[in-house]
Structures are given as structure tokens and as C-alpha cells.
Amino acid sequence: MSEDSSVLSAQQREGRKIDIPFTEVVGFVVRRWLDHPSLLAKTLAGVFMATLADIATPVLAGRLVNDISQHTAGPGAVVDKALLALRDDATLMVTGLIVLGLVGLFGRRSSYIGISHLTLAIMQRIADTAFARVQRFSTDWHANTFAGSTVRRLTRGIWAIDTLDDTLLLLIVPEVLVLLGTTVVLAVRSPLMGAALGIFVVLFAWLSIVLTLRYVAPTARAANAWDTKMGAAMADAVTCNAVVRAFGAEAREEKRLHRVIRGWRGRTLQTWIRGTNSANLQALASLGMRMLMIGLAVWLWWQGKAGPGDIAYVLTMVFLIQGYLRDLGQQVSQVQRAVNEMEELVAVFQREPAIADPVKPEALNIKRGEIRFEHVRFCYPGQKKALYENLDLTIQAGSRVALVGPSGSGKTTLTKLLQRLYDVTDGRVLVDGQNIAHVRQSDLRARIAIVPQEPILFHRTLAENIAYARPSASREEIEQAAAQANASSFIERLPEGYDTMVGERGVKLSGGERQRVAIARAFLADAPILVFDEATSSLDSESEAQVQDAMRRLMKDRTVIVIAHRLSTVVELDRLLVFSQGELREDGTHAELVAQESGIYRRLYELQSLEG
Numbered sequence: 001m002s003e004d005s006s007v008l009s010a011q012q013r014e015g016r017k018i019d020i021p022f023t024e025v026v027g028f029v030v031r032r033w034l035d036h037p038s039l040l041a042k043t044l045a046g047v048f049m050a051t052l053a054d055i056a057t058p059v060l061a062g063r064l065v066n067d068i069s070q071h072t073a074g075p076g077a078v079v080d081k082a083l084l085a086l087r088d089d090a091t092l093m094v095t096g097l098i099v100l101g102l103v104g105l106f107g108r109r110s111s112y113i114g115i116s117h118l119t120l121a122i123m124q125r126i127a128d129t130a131f132a133r134v135q136r137f138s139t140d141w142h143a144n145t146f147a148g149s150t151v152r153r154l155t156r157g158i159w160a161i162d163t164l165d166d167t168l169l170l171l172i173v174p175e176v177l178v179l180l181g182t183t184v185v186l187a188v189r190s191p192l193m194g195a196a197l198g199i200f201v202v203l204f205a206w207l208s209i210v211l212t213l214r215y216v217a218p219t220a221r222a223a224n225a226w227d228t229k230m231g232a233a234m235a236d237a238v239t240c241n242a243v244v245r246a247f248g249a250e251a252r253e254e255k256r257l258h259r260v261i262r263g264w265r266g267r268t269l270q271t272w273i274r275g276t277n278s279a280n281l282q283a284l285a286s287l288g289m290r291m292l293m294i295g296l297a298v299w300l301w302w303q304g305k306a307g308p309g310d311i312a313y314v315l316t317m318v319f320l321i322q323g324y325l326r327d328l329g330q331q332v333s334q335v336q337r338a339v340n341e342m343e344e345l346v347a348v349f350q351r352e353p354a355i356a357d358p359v360k361p362e363a364l365n366i367k368r369g370e371i372r373f374e375h376v377r378f379c380y381p382g383q384k385k386a387l388y389e390n391l392d393l394t395i396q397a398g399s400r401v402a403l404v405g406p407s408g409s410g411k412t413t414l415t416k417l418l419q420r421l422y423d424v425t426d427g428r429v430l431v432d433g434q435n436i437a438h439v440r441q442s443d444l445r446a447r448i449a450i451v452p453q454e455p456i457l458f459h460r461t462l463a464e465n466i467a468y469a470r471p472s473a474s475r476e477e478i479e480q481a482a483a484q485a486n487a488s489s490f491i492e493r494l495p496e497g498y499d500t501m502v503g504e505r506g507v508k509l510s511g512g513e514r515q516r517v518a519i520a521r522a523f524l525a526d527a528p529i530l531v532f533d534e535a536t537s538s539l540d541s542e543s544e545a546q547v548q549d550a551m552r553r554l555m556k557d558r559t560v561i562v563i564a565h566r567l568s569t570v571v572e573l574d575r576l577l578v579f580s581q582g583e584l585r586e587d588g589t590h591a592e593l594v595a596q597e598s599g600i601y602r603r604l605y606e607l608q609s610l611e612g
């Protein structure tokens, strides 16, 4: 399944139901168990030990009752050999019951310790891998998926593993073993009762599974989809809180969220009611089993085929089994709920990144920074019409080039192809003669520094944000980069200087300050290729002068691509490439292009001069 196979709106994606078969999710978990064989063995050994103790308990209890009921001599009676043997046997049974109790305790402890290690090891590995996979999903996937819902899906799925492990290994495995073991033991004593119990247990398991998968699971799945929706809606509104407040739209957002919460409540209530109905039906069935088994035992006693010991055994066993069956019913529902909660996490593991690294990546060798687009055709996923058809373009190493053109003409896309955020549909992109599809993406991107239109900063310190391009940079190097980016003056004015936390996405800084931090990052990256994405479009003249001054310094001795709407900022560059609807229409210096009478560039330039 390719993540880009269909481009849906964010709402469609968030609202859609993921339908991964139950067995696939359980298979996913079992494979994770097998990754840790010794922890799994330790857990199961404990489970078997405790279960065997449970199965043997009614046998010993039955024999004890038998001994006691045969010991008919009152006080002062002659203690003969037979009585002594009965007393010895009773003492043995009592000792056996104590030992079984201790074995059960030890087995349970060992299984709990084993499963704690096993589950946490699996949760840790899954959390690591899921995060790594999500980070590598395409730009489109991230654009189409709410961050809040992604976090919700992953955390919900990871916690569901805990429930699933506990329920399957600690509860269902012993329950099935006890049911099987007891049926066998009973069949040995009374084939009729053994057969009745065996048939009943199979029917009960079938009923539980059918009720769970056919009756409860569909509504639980829908409830989960609404739960994801709720997380997404909350995260969206909280992230855009500044916009909400600016428009005084708090009530509107609350109403919007209220609708989602109402939808979630309806689906969740339906799931809970169905869960209760299912549990009641199972309880009714197990009550029927109890009546049947006790009735059968009494009937056998009437026939003289069962003594008090047999009746005691059957009663102990029936109460034990009824408890197990009631639990089994609940546990099957619990497994189903956990499986539903894991479906979206498993989907993350099934989705392949749209852009994969080559199996054997070449070593990247970018020195000069010459960029070449050869016969490039590119079509956005889900779009019918290609943006570029047979695009041929060479940007000389060390040259400073501007991409110009109306909105939507394909300027930004060109830089995305250069970073390999998308693969070209046809043709190839070369840097210093090397096909960028043959190298590791992270290597390629480390050699291209980007100063985006709206730099996004982490909610970390300024020093950490600047050093993001080179985490090994010393404080001196960070300060030097900030100075070159004209950022040191504003940073030093802050009370905590370089140790100031910048707020989520950098909200505590102004646009110009954020841009200078981004430029400082690019200085530290020291990459041979530099991309400016309309870096000065939203700044006041003082900030713009500072940013431009820093930009000029940064451009020295690098291959530079500037995406610009404000043409005044690019007149002095070596070459202007003018795009229109994905086509490279004009190519030359500012002087050459303004000289073209009916040229696109000249028209744009004149329009902007008039505005100026």
C-alpha cells in the first residue's frame, strides 16, 4: 500500500475507518513476542505452572472430601489401619493443597515479572519504530494528517499492546488451559460429564467470538475513528489558538468540537451497550452450563454412579469453570477492543514511505553544487496533469539564481524535487553529476540548506535551534553563526540570551527574528547549496535590510536558489528563471529580461514597480 495512492482531504482521512483484519493485528503482536523469546518463555512458564496448580486443586479437594466422608468413626472409636490410611491421605491432600497454592503464587509472580519486561520491551521498540516511520512519511501525508490525531493513534495503539499482552498471555492462555485440563480430568472420571463440558466450552468460545467480532467490533471501530477525530479537532483548534482568538471565534470552535464530541459519545455509548449485552448473553450461557453440570452430577448420584467426593469435585470444578468462562467472555471483548485500538498503529507499519532510500546508496559527493534537471516530468500524486513536462535546466555551481513567476507556477516544487521530497515521474535530477535518487535522502538534505518562508522553530532554546543544522557545534560557533545572521543583537537583549526557550513553533519571536535564526542555522549547516524561499516577503524594512544583509553574506561561494515574489530582491542575482504553469518560459539576467518587450518578467516587474 503506497501512502500516496490516494489523496484525500484531511477530514476524509481522519474520518475514514481503517479495516485491518483481526488476525493481522494479532499476528503483528505475536511476531513482536517472538522477537523476545526468552521473556516470552519466562512468562509462559509461569503461566503454565500457575494453571497446572489450578487444574490440580479440585482433584485434591475432591479426594480430601472423599477421605473425610469415609472417616465415619466418632471420638473414642478404635483407630484401625483403614482409618489411619484415610487420615494419612487427608494430611497428604492438605499438604498438597498448600503446595499447589504456593506453586500457583510463584508461577503467577514469575509470569507477571516476565510480562512486564516483555510488554515494555515491545512497547519501546514499537514507539521507536512508529515514530521513525511517521517522520519519514511524505510531505503530502503530513499535510493531510492532523498532528494531534497521529499522536493519539500512536499512543492509543502502544497502550493497547499492554492490554493485549496481559489479556492474551496472562488471562486467556491459562483460561483455555484450565478449561481443557478440567475437561480431560472430568472425562477420565466420568466420560458423560467430560463430553458435556467439552461440547459446552467449545460452544461458549464460539458464541464469545461471534458476539465480539460481529456484534461489538464494528461499533468499537467506529468509536475509535471518532476518538481519533476528537483528538485531531482539539489539536487543530489549540494549534490555531492565535487565529481563534484574533477572530473572537472561541464559541464557534467550541460548538464545532462539541459536535465531534457528540458523535464520539453516541458511537462509544453504542459500543458499551453492545459490550454489556454480549457479556449478559455469555453469563446466561455459563449459568446454563452450571445447571447442566450440577444436574448431571446429581443424576449420576441417584444412579449410584457418583459419591460425595465426585459431587464435591464437580461443584468445585463448576464454580471454578464458571468464573473462568465469565472471565473468558470479558477477555475476548477486551482483546477485541485492544485490537481495534491497535488497527491504526498497525496501519502505520503497513504503509511504506513514498520515497525510499536505495538499497545500496552511493556515497554522496557534492563539492561544487551544480544542479541539473534532465528531461524531468513531474506530476503531484493524485493530480491528472503533470506540472513539469520535459524540463531541462542546469544551474551552474556557485551561481545565484532566482525562480520567478506567478503564484502556482511551480517555483517551490522545483526546490522540493531538488531535496527529493518527491520523486520525479520521469527524467532525473543530478547534483554534481550524481543522480539524487541513488544517494541517502538524509545525506542529500544535509548538503542543501533551506531558509523557508515561515521558519518553524522547536520549543527548545535559541542555541539548540541554531545548532539544529549541526548538533556538534560549540557555543562559540553558534554565537558566530548568529552574528553572521544579524541575530546576535536581539538574542543578547533577551534575559536568558541563547538559553531562551522560543515557544511552540517559535511563537515568542517576531517573523524577522525567526528568519534570522533560520539564516544562522544555514550558516552552521555550511552546505554548498542554499535555498531561500521568499525569505523577506513579510518583513518591515528594517528587518528586511538586516535579513538581506545576512543573506548576502550567506550566499557567498555557494549555489543559491532564491524563490522570490518581490522582484526588487532578485535584480542583482546572476540569473532569473521565469516559470509559468510549470514551464520554464524565460531565462536570463534582470537586464536581459526587462528588455523583452512582451515578456512575462517585464510585465511582472512593471506591475511591481507601479505598486512600489
Ligand SMILES: Nc1ncnc2c1ncn2[C@@H]1O[C@H](COP(=O)(O)OP(=O)(O)OP(=O)(O)O)[C@@H](O)[C@H]1O
Pocket: 140, 380, 381, 383, 387, 405, 406, 407, 408, 409, 410, 411, 412, 413, 414
Ligand atoms: N502537495 C501538492 N499536491 C498537489 N498539488 C500541489 C501540491 N503542492 C503544490 N501543488 C500544485 O502545484 C502547482 C505548483 O505549486 P508551487 O508551490 O510549486 O507553486 P509556486 O510557484 O511556488 O507558488 P507560490 O508562489 O504561490 O508559492 C500549484 O498549482 C499547486 O496547487
